[in-house]
Amino acid sequence: MRWLMRLVAVGLLTAGLSVPAVLAQKGGLKDIVGATCTGDHGTNVHFEATPKDAAKKAEKEQKLVMVLHISGLFEDPDYT
Amino acid sequence: MNALADPKVGEFVTKNFVSAYQKVGTFRIVGKQKQGGNVATYFCAPDGRVLHCVAGPVNSQQFLVEAKWTVDTVKKAIEDCKGDGGKFKIIMRTAHAEKLRRDHGLAVEPITFDPPGAQDPNDALTYRDPTGQPLAPVLRPAPIDGPDVRFREQQANAKNALGAAAVQDKAGRGWVLGNQGRVHVLMAAHSMSKIDRVYASVFEGILGERISTLPVQVVDPFPWRNRKEGGPTPDIKGK
Numbered sequence: 001m002r003w004l005m006r007l008v009a010v011g012l013l014t015a016g017l018s019v020p021a022v023l024a025q026k027g028g029l030k031d032i033v034g035a036t037c038t039g040d041h042g043t044n045v046h047f048e049a050t051p052k053d054a055a056k057k058a059e060k061e062q063k064l065v066m067v068l069h070i071s072g073l074f075e076d077p078d079y080t
Numbered sequence: 081m082n083a084l085a086d087p088k089v090g091e092f093v094t095k096n097f098v099s100a101y102q103k104v105g106t107f108r109i110v111g112k113q114k115q116g117g118n119v120a121t122y123f124c125a126p127d128g129r130v131l132h133c134v135a136g137p138v139n140s141q142q143f144l145v146e147a148k149w150t151v152d153t154v155k156k157a158i159e160d161c162k163g164d165g166g167k168f169k170i171i172m173r174t175a176h177a178e179k180l181r182r183d184h185g186l187a188v189e190p191i192t193f194d195p196p197g198a199q200d201p202n203d204a205l206t207y208r209d210p211t212g213q214p215l216a217p218v219l220r221p222a223p224i225d226g227p228d229v230r231f232r233e234q235q236a237n238a239k240n241a242l243g244a245a246a247v248q249d250k251a252g253r254g255w256v257l258g259n260q261g262r263v264h265v266l267m268a269a270h271s272m273s274k275i276d277r278v279y280a281s282v283f284e285g286i287l288g289e290r291i292s293t294l295p296v297q298v299v300d301p302f303p304w305r306n307r308k309e310g311g312p313t314p315d316i317k318g319k
Contacts, residue, residue: 044090047099051128051275054100059126064154066097066147067124069279071105071117071289 086140089147096151097123104283106292118287122275123150129272131172135259135286136243146260149179169272176271177222180264185235186247186255187225191269216280216291221262222269224249243286262286 040046048054051067058065083089093099105118121134121143132150134143153175161167173190181187226249227235238244241258247265248254257265263286270278283289 043084044087045084045093045099047101049100051100051102054098055124055126055128058098061098063126064097064131064151065122065124065126065128066093066099067122067275068099068101069104069120069122069283070101071119072103 083138083140083143086144089140089144092144092147096147104279104291105289118283118289120279120282120287121146122279122282123147124275125272128275130267130275130278131271132176132267133263133278133282135263135282138242138260142260172271173222173268176264176267180261180268181228183234184238184257184261184264185228186249186257186261186265187228188222188265188268189225191222194273216276216278218285219266219270219273219278219281221265221281224255224265226251226253227255243288259286 045066047068048057051065054065054067057063084093119137122130123132123134123146124130131154132146134146138146153172157168157171157175160171170190170192173192177188177190224247235255238258238261239256241256241261243259243262244256245258245262246254247257247262263282266278266281266286270281280291283291
């Protein structure tokens with residue numbers, strides 16, 4: 001019984017170490033990390049990093065600029 | 081801001097605007113209750129001049145109305161001004177005055193020129209921000225003529241609007257305007273001013289929030305519940 005438990009533990013440890021490596025090789029880990037920070041902060045609007053960046057992009061794309069002035073941390077829904 | 085989570089709003093905003101956000105205020109969380117905090121949305125030209133603004137949180141329907149009004153008015157103004165920047169400003173301010181009359185029942189005379197600043201920046205008595213940034217001035221809104229007789233009913237509805245507050249007309253009579261109504265009064269005089277001149281008047285003047293770079297304060301009203309044996313009292317956290 002102990003042999004069986006040790007075998008399972010070693011198997012799980014190996015799998016845990018190897019999965020991120022495999023994902024990283026395929027670019028999967030990069031995708032997962034990227035998916036957590038899309039710049040929309042739970043909205044259907046993409047936000048540029050700064051109003052200056054937004055202005056530059058707007059001028060290039062012949063669009064207007066929308067700037068939100070907020071209290072708290074927009075990145076964290078609990079603090080917005 | 082829930083309005084921005086609406087797919088229709090997202091589609092329209094993405095098509096017509098490039099967006100960004102800035103933290104200008106803070107609030108406190110006491111227990112599970114939020115105290116203070118607000119949001120203002122500015123629709124600007126790419127050079128940072130404010131075309132229109134939405135003060136406070138609104139639903140997706142109203143947000144879309146304001147965003148569409150901005151885009152339509154700008155398109156029309158570009159056609160009508162024929163490349164004249166001064167004329168563009170007059171058209172925008174007049175459009176704000178007209179929208180105030182139509183939607184809120186109050187008439188203002190748009191201010192179509194910007195008088196030179198009264199303060200001399202080299203005066204020894206002028207306050208200078210240590211960061212070198214000029215302070216955002218408190219702007220004077222356009223003087224209110226009084227109610228438009230055709231829209232007295234809308235003026236009655238304004239009493240129930242978000243952020244309803246008293247305003248005085250030129251004769252000293254008191255009327256009521258919600259946040260958006262007061263935005264139009266401000267914009268009838270200061271539309272096409274740079275965002276750094278306008279934001280204090282919106283955030284502090286209309287929304288009644290203080291501009292602050294302080295972090296959000298999380299206050300535990302019952303600190304003894306989380307106190308560890310012999311440890312300090314965890315009462316205030318910053319985020």
